[in-house]
Amino acid sequence: MLTQSDNEKLTRVGPGTLMGTLLRRFWMPALLESEVPTPDCDPVRLRLLGEDLVAFRDTNGRVAILDAYCPHRNAHLYFGRNEECGLRCVYHGWKFDLDGNCVDMPSEPDESSYKDKIKLTSYPAVVQGGIVWIYMGPAEHKPQLPNFEWSRLPANQRTATKRIQQNNWAQAVEGGIDSSHISFLHNRTEKQTAAVDAVTSNKFHAQDRHPVFEVKEQDAGLLIAARRNAEPGHYYWRVTQFLLPFYTMIPPVGNFRDSSQAPYDGHAWVPIDDHTTWTWSFGVHPQRAFTPEEADYRGGSNGMWGPIDENFMPIRNKENDYMIDRHKQRHANFTGIDGIPNQDAAVQESMGFISDRTREHLGTSDRAIVNFRRLMLRLAQDLADGKEPSAAMRCEDYNVRSVSVISQAGIPFEQAAAPYMSGHKN
Ligand code: FES
Ligand SMILES: [Fe+2]
Structure with a gap:
């Protein structure tokens, strides 16, 4: 048996939890590669460790996994357009590259530099063995992939x-x-x-x-x-x-x-x-x-x-x-x-x-x-x-x-x- 307190520690995985923090130190299988098969394919929604995410393969064939919610007013980017090396929110057109940078903000005046201040969480993702792997921990502790x-x-x-x-x-x-x-x-x-x-x-x-x-x-x-x-x-x-x-x-x-x-x-x-x-x-x-x-x-x-x-x-x-x-x-x-x-x-x-x-x-x-x-x-x-x-x-x-x-x-x-x-x- 476990105490209630230890049972909570063992099982809870959201951001900031004891176990969730430990799990975020490891690479994890996120998707089958076949779910993001080709450049500019349909985005995929996924949820891991209690976080809602969106994955897409960009025009150059690289896979990105981003926070699912647009930082403008929280529309889900699953509905986004995967085009020209980025995912564009369909609500007001903000566009994000695979590192989460806002690269276009057509709803603001051309002279605005507001987009340079906007960054969406982006997690490292790599493809190996038919799997898209994700690392959700701090960058300074990112390990190599486990050598399965x-x-x-x-x-x-x-x-x-x-x-x-x-x-x-x-x-x-x-x-x-x-x-x-x-x-x-x-x-x-x-x-x-x-x-x-x-x-x-x-x-x-x-x-x-x-x-x-x-x-x-x-x-x-x-x-x-x-x-x-x-x-x-x-x-x-x-x-x-x-x-x-x-x-x-x-x-x-x-x-x-x-x-x-x-x-x-x-x-x-x-x-x-x-x-x-x-x-x-x-x-x-x-x-x-x-x-x-x-x-x-x-x-x-x-x-x-x-x-x-x-x-x-x-x-x-x-x-x-x-x-x-x-x-x-x-x-x-x-x-x-x-x-x-x-x-x-x-x-x-x-x-x-x-x-x-x-x-x-x-x-x-x-x-x-x-x-x-x-x-x-x-x-x-x-x-x-x-x-x-x-x-x-x-x-x-x-x-x-x-x-x-x-x-x-x-x-x-x-x-x-x-x-x-x-x-x-x-
Ligand atoms: S909510 Fe995404 S651009 Fe407005
Ligand atoms: Fe079994």
Whole structure:
């Protein structure tokens, strides 16, 4: 459990909040590159960390992210005209370049220099790995981009999708680092074929439902290992990476005897505001191009992350109880809900926009959750006390993979996982 005060500190992300200030020290995924595909394309509205923003790609092909509200009389610049290296407000024609400078003010006399005094907030934005990244912190603390393997690989070896989740970012992260729930929430209760069991780790999850957790703090986050019994004298380890401030990497399923050959997936839970979160999902094949079927499974809207509408809202959502099927719940899977992300969203959104952590009763399987909260609260308080988060500057520490591995009992998990943990070098 947390005190009410710590729960507030952990979850609130707006300007000036303790956690919001910490999150603003890190680059964040803001948009799919495909949302701003070409020079002078339509502007896009977005909201991050409780701030309303507008993004556009200018005539020279550069992407800008500005405060959404025109500094004249607050019209939303989403309705603006993207023309000749700037975004022009349609109310009275004020025009802004990608740095937020007011470059034209046709509503004032020609001789006026008023426009030189007007500046709109502009956040640094760069495109890498099919993603538009944003940095919303102080310029003097701007780090390099985190060196994720998935952001550097050729486009045919990676996928990226995003969907809206209607709850606070922290409870979404807590779902991502909670390796214990896969034995329940995502379990299939119908009999699996021997062929499926042979190539997946499902049988270990089903056979051993109370994994032993070990959590190691690292410079860039947490290494979270869940140990389950495998064949006699051996353990099956799932090693999840939590990378500050909201990234997780899910251990591969299958190929756990050499997980460097296996595709793996990751998430970023990027706060839209205190009550809403972008759930980003990244797929990576470190060794080869995804086949069209594999790419569609990971990146298509009917793939494993489930169907979404044109606004990235899942079709199965809380308004329709995620289309729960009670017959299926009795006979086929644990929840009666189709799709792993929908199962996750159902329980996480069911806690309310911000879970009341004062009424929880945590157990031994919640060790990673406890570590995550302690780490985030400590770093946020440190920053308030003047100590910068070193992880934001350690961009190379993000070039890591999650790991599934079977090893002999007695071997420490870091040792068993070490051969598979590093991403490709540049
Ligand atoms: S409100 Fe934008 S130009 Fe007037
Ligand atoms: Fe899950």
